[in-house]
Amino acid sequence: MFKNENDFKKLINRLNIDDKPNPAHHQNLRQKMLSTFNKIHKPRKTSWLTIRRIIMKSPITKLAAAAAIIVVGALAITFLQQSATPAYAIEQTIEANHSVRFLHIKNFKAEHDEPKEFWLEFDQYGQFVNARIHTPEWEPHDGPKVTVWAENIAQVWLKKKNVLAIIKDKSVAQHMLNFAKECDPKLAVQRLYEQQAQGEVDIKIDYPLDKAEPIVVTATYLPESSKPDKREVLLVDQATKLVVAMEYHQLKDGQYQYLGVSEYYDYNQPIAPEMFALSDVPADALILDQVTQKIGLAQGNLSDNEIATEVARQFFQALIDKDYHKAGRLYQGIPAEKMQEVYGQIRFIRIVSIGEPTPETTFGKLRVPCTIEIQKNGEMSHWQPHPEGLLVGQIENQPGWWGIFGGI
Amino acid sequence: MVGAMAKTNNRTDTDDLVLRARSDADALGQLYELYYERIFRFCVYRLFSKEAAEDVTSMVFLAVAGKIRNFPGRTEEDFRNWLYTIAAKQANAYLRKTSRRSRLLAKAANSMTAATANCTNHSAELDWPTLYRAIMKLPPKHQTIVTLRFFENLSFEEIAKIMNAKPKTVYVMLHRLLKKLRNYLQTDVDGEK
Numbered sequence: 001m002f003k004n005e006n007d008f009k010k011l012i013n014r015l016n017i018d019d020k021p022n023p024a025h026h027q028n029l030r031q032k033m034l035s036t037f038n039k040i041h042k043p044r045k046t047s048w049l050t051i052r053r054i055i056m057k058s059p060i061t062k063l064a065a066a067a068a069i070i071v072v073g074a075l076a077i078t079f080l081q082q083s084a085t086p087a088y089a090i091e092q093t094i095e096a097n098h099s100v101r102f103l104h105i106k107n108f109k110a111e112h113d114e115p116k117e118f119w120l121e122f123d124q125y126g127q128f129v130n131a132r133i134h135t136p137e138w139e140p141h142d143g144p145k146v147t148v149w150a151e152n153i154a155q156v157w158l159k160k161k162n163v164l165a166i167i168k169d170k171s172v173a174q175h176m177l178n179f180a181k182e183c184d185p186k187l188a189v190q191r192l193y194e195q196q197a198q199g200e201v202d203i204k205i206d207y208p209l210d211k212a213e214p215i216v217v218t219a220t221y222l223p224e225s226s227k228p229d230k231r232e233v234l235l236v237d238q239a240t241k242l243v244v245a246m247e248y249h250q251l252k253d254g255q256y257q258y259l260g261v262s263e264y265y266d267y268n269q270p271i272a273p274e275m276f277a278l279s280d281v282p283a284d285a286l287i288l289d290q291v292t293q294k295i296g297l298a299q300g301n302l303s304d305n306e307i308a309t310e311v312a313r314q315f316f317q318a319l320i321d322k323d324y325h326k327a328g329r330l331y332q333g334i335p336a337e338k339m340q341e342v343y344g345q346i347r348f349i350r351i352v353s354i355g356e357p358t359p360e361t362t363f364g365k366l367r368v369p370c371t372i373e374i375q376k377n378g379e380m381s382h383w384q385p386h387p388e389g390l391l392v393g394q395i396e397n398q399p400g401w402w403g404i405f406g407g408i
Numbered sequence: 409m410v411g412a413m414a415k416t417n418n419r420t421d422t423d424d425l426v427l428r429a430r431s432d433a434d435a436l437g438q439l440y441e442l443y444y445e446r447i448f449r450f451c452v453y454r455l456f457s458k459e460a461a462e463d464v465t466s467m468v469f470l471a472v473a474g475k476i477r478n479f480p481g482r483t484e485e486d487f488r489n490w491l492y493t494i495a496a497k498q499a500n501a502y503l504r505k506t507s508r509r510s511r512l513l514a515k516a517a518n519s520m521t522a523a524t525a526n527c528t529n530h531s532a533e534l535d536w537p538t539l540y541r542a543i544m545k546l547p548p549k550h551q552t553i554v555t556l557r558f559f560e561n562l563s564f565e566e567i568a569k570i571m572n573a574k575p576k577t578v579y580v581m582l583h584r585l586l587k588k589l590r591n592y593l594q595t596d597v598d599g600e601k
Contacts, residue, residue: 012559019453021444021448026448032469033436033440036470037476106431266430269480
């Protein structure tokens with residue numbers, strides 16, 4: 001008989017069990033597993049049809065009734081807090097689930113494979129405290145960029161331009177909150193509930209037979225609503241009652257066409273603080289700091305055309321005076337050293353003319369035609385910074401202040 | 409500020425696979441290749457039947473496919489512990505059916521007799537069917553500890569994570585269950601005499 005753990009171990013080691021797996025089982029199970037995974041976890045267009053096929057369609061149910069199902073989870077904490085006397089069971093559930101504090105979202109567009117990704121941290125009141133956003137290559141204007149946001153300050157690293165912009169503004173916070181309303185599943189449920197109450201949307205709930213399949217909440221905006229051609233589809237995990245994905249559709253040629261999907265991952269899995277810092281910005285990146293300095297020129301009583309002209313005039317005068325600090329301040333806060341590095345080899349002699357500004361449609365700013373006399377490499381010339389004029393406009397995060405945008 | 413916050417990154421490729429596997433079938437396939445044999449072996453030693461082990465291994469990986477999206481772990485270790493936890497629960501659930509349990513005991517007795525006959529160096533008083541019968545008398549939790557400790561060679565810390573217990577608790581449980589096993593075996597052997 002064995003005396004101790006080691007003896008027992010020796011005894012076990014003498015066992016000669018055939019533990020070699022059958023290759024056929026190995027292969028079959030792999031296929032089965034991946035097939036199950038694809039069925040459950042691909043709520044995008046292709047697999048959505050599969051999901052729709054396998055669910056049992058229940059009679060149309062209004063969200064008011066369905067809210068009981070969804071609300072029981074951690075989704076609608078804000079909604080539940082509005083209830084004066086929440087049921088005891090629900091209170092318990094809230095206690096058990098708390099609210100969404102951490103979330104990882106992948107936002108796919110129908111026409112692109114690479115998603116936009118968000119890592120979000122909320123406080124106990126459901127307000128944003130931290131965000132990190134990865135914007136992919138396909139995003140127009142800036143190309144790929146990484147944004148981290150906290151305490152109303154956004155740091156935006158434009159990878160291709162190797163520029164780090166640091167911006168402080170309430171509109172950024174508002175933008176983030178609007179984004180939260182769109183993307184946070186907790187708020188999404190609340191929003192749909194409110195819209196249903198206002199007669200904006202029609203809600204259908206599909207309950208699948210299989211417990212592993214998600215509950216499907218389809219919100220179709222009514223013809224008289226503010227978004228008459230839109231449809232949103234929420235996939236709700238039956239076990240956790242958490243929204244796992246939200247699809248967007250648009251009515252076109254009489255049919256709802258798939259636009260994209262937001263997929264939700266890692267509910268309340270704490271996100272490392274490092275994720276909310278920019279750690280990979282190259283040391284030689286150009287820093288546009290719009291937090292520690294006010295940039296641009298105050299509009300005061302000037303008209304838009306007058307302030308645009310004045311910004312252009314002061315900018316070129318600063319270059320003529322070699323006041324790179326002032327020129328940089330008018331031009332997105334580019335550091336004086338960088339301005340000198342770029343423009344120091346050119347001698348700005350005089351402003352020949354500044355024309356009447358004209359509206360620019362893409363960015364909603366003004367084009368100010370300018371002609372400057374310069375000397376470069378010993379040669380004198382008349383220089384026009386842009387064929388259509390200098391791009392001047394109001395700075396988004398500083399209402400009433402105007403500056404220069406785009407390339408010169 | 410720029411470049412000043414470089415973070416240390418000790419994550420392995422398999423850790424990254426674990427994160428990707430929540431939304432990426434290829435990554436899940438790779439994890440399957442890494443862990444299929446291990447889980448199958450665990451099931452064989454837990455159930456002493458290849459047929460039953462195939463059933464339970466299937467249940468484990470199908471459960472993984474269904475749940476991985478909400479799997480909270482971030483590392484290979486988290487994933488491995490999660491797999492073992494599922495496997496232990498599925499094996500226990502499998503054994504809970506009395507008819508299956510009896511069938512397995514009978515099978516174990518038959519299959520182990522041949523193996524025992526080949527073992528010339530160890531005590532003739534103890535054969536493997538006897539030991540397996542003794543193990544099956546233990547509560548399911550203790551049976552899992554035996555398999556993880558003696559067949560999978562896991563440390564107390566690793567077992568504790570899988571079983572959601574403290575290492576010290578596992579240590580104490582192991583020593584108690586060994587004592588029980590010794591008593592069962594002694595009774596069995598004495599009975600045969």
